[in-house]
Amino acid sequence: MSARDAILARVRHGLRRPAEAEAAARAAVAARLAAAAPNLIPARGQLDREGRIRLFAELAAAVMAEVERLDRLEDVPAAVSACLRRHDLPQKIALAPEPLLGQARWESQPLLRVRRGGAEPDDAVGVTLAVAGVAETGTLVLASAADRPTLLAFLPETSIVVLPADWIEGSYEQAWMRVRALPGGVPRSVNLVTGPSRTADIAQKLELGAHGPKRLLVLIVEQLPG
């Protein structure tokens, strides 16, 4: 008997589900998997648009993300450039080759060098686009795709994420609906990111930038073009 069959047989032996309950159990499992229905969603995850944006910003800031609200996508390059100046970083970014970010008029910042592509080991700053935000804990939802390389938000020491305000949902479950609706369905990697990388493994003292980014800047964009 294969290990697989042996383990499944042991599970069934352990459960001792009566034969007459078998059909009901199969139906219950199939129904639960098909419905994939949310359980309890906390009240704080059920706010109006402005409430969601405010709670997202408040909670992201509480875990030491920098959060800025911008009116338009064209404001992104200036905000990125200002962030790099603020932290004494070179004016150089690795940018997700993503069409919406491509419309942000990067040429408005002539000093900013923009390389479009995936993350290279020596990139200091990665800029990518979230597919959703979650207000209930100030969490970004990043989803892998050919034009949204995952490692842009993990390899560089500074991670900058653009988040359209309309995509901020109240709860994880609602944000997951956006993930499921992506072209191609659920992507390989979905990262729920809540603040920059951290560790307290040395003497229970919180330090940022353990392996992932030391710094996380979230740019909430009020209005998308057209």
Add this chain to the structure above:
Amino acid sequence: MEATPLAFADRASAALDDPVLQTALAGIRTGWVAGRQRAAERLPEFEALRDLGRDIKDHTLACLDLYLEAFEANVTACGGTVHWARDAAEARVLVLELCRAAGARTVTKSKSMISEEIGLNPFLEAHGIVPVETDLGEYILQIAGQPPSHIVGPAIHMTKDAVADLFARHHGGERRETAADLVAEARRILRERYLAADVGITGANFLVAETGSVVTVTNEGNAELTQGLPRTHIVIASLEKLVPTMADAFTLLRLLARSATGQEFSAYTTVLTGPKRPGDRDGPEAFHVVLLDNGRTQMLGSELRAMLRCIRCGACMNHCPVYLAAGGHAYGWVYPGPMGSVLTPQLVGIERAWPLPNASTFCGRCEEVCPVRIPLPGLMRFWREEQFRRRLVPPTARHGLKLWGFLARRPVLYRLVTGIAARLLAKLARGGRLAKLPLAEGWTATRDLPAPQGRTFMSQWRARGGHR
């Protein structure tokens, strides 16, 4: 690692005399315990979520065969492969074969208690593959050659100075003084390891049947670099990590970080579904999930089934007066604290772990804070009964219990004997205290026993005209 829970009493005594360890353990109270309390208070639905968490796990376990089949089908559908391991030895060989098939020389690993449980690192090393732990705490322990002492903060027992000495010795170069510099040094060194690794091995916090996804939770971002850079990703997880849907995973995720560290949410929760897709610039080409039984199926059919709800948050140990005094190493194996006292006897055998279910004051705090409401004291009692049945309890304790049981079933005799004992002890006492007492030297070695007043509760109750 070799299981040595039989040495619990000796290790616990040594731990009590270790001021460095005691300081570290005290930090848990002010840090994680207080943090959990605040996080629970900030979320009015927390108690209702705990009920749901328990129900989700109970339902999944009741239909575990069906959810395992659904999970396997969905992993396969998105291009991954599921492997099944009956025990630790099978799991080790499976992982080794997958590493060899990938031509691996070095593998990076993000923290996995299952890896500790099956003793994966020494096995890989013995077969010429270099495993590199990337969770900072696990990395520290790997180079120190020590086992973890906590399931969430594995190196919680080490001070900054100890880490500074260790890094200076192991990495060479200047000794770093601050935690920030030590973290930066580990970051720099591990960065090269991530980039060089041929295989990344992670554990899983949840396996999702609906989508065939694996959910990992970290604060450091090390799981993402571990699985995102090499060509092959191997997940090792035990059967009870299954949940039906992403919605169920989200319910449990609302409980996990709050219960563990008091965070609203961990920094990185990642949902992985299969290998890289056409056009993806990063991610592994091969995605393997090794499902480990190692005694879980036996627990399904026993009183211990509720233990399989555990989501490994560590709240039970953070709130346990015994763990907070003895530390994790006293428990002598992978899983410390109350959850370990229930799990270890199952996994290594009660005859090799019988002191653990006794390492409890039965105060009930663990059950009070468990996010999935595991009746931990009840399960420890199950093991106590089991060890009594199997005659693993030392003869003095057995005979003492037998004598007490004999008296307790005969109220008149019981009152007579306790009455005599109370009067006798009151006479022996000096200043209301007993400095020494035959058969109770273990107690009186470090403290006095308060002496009885000379009359039992029952006789005082009668004297005051009390009725039943």
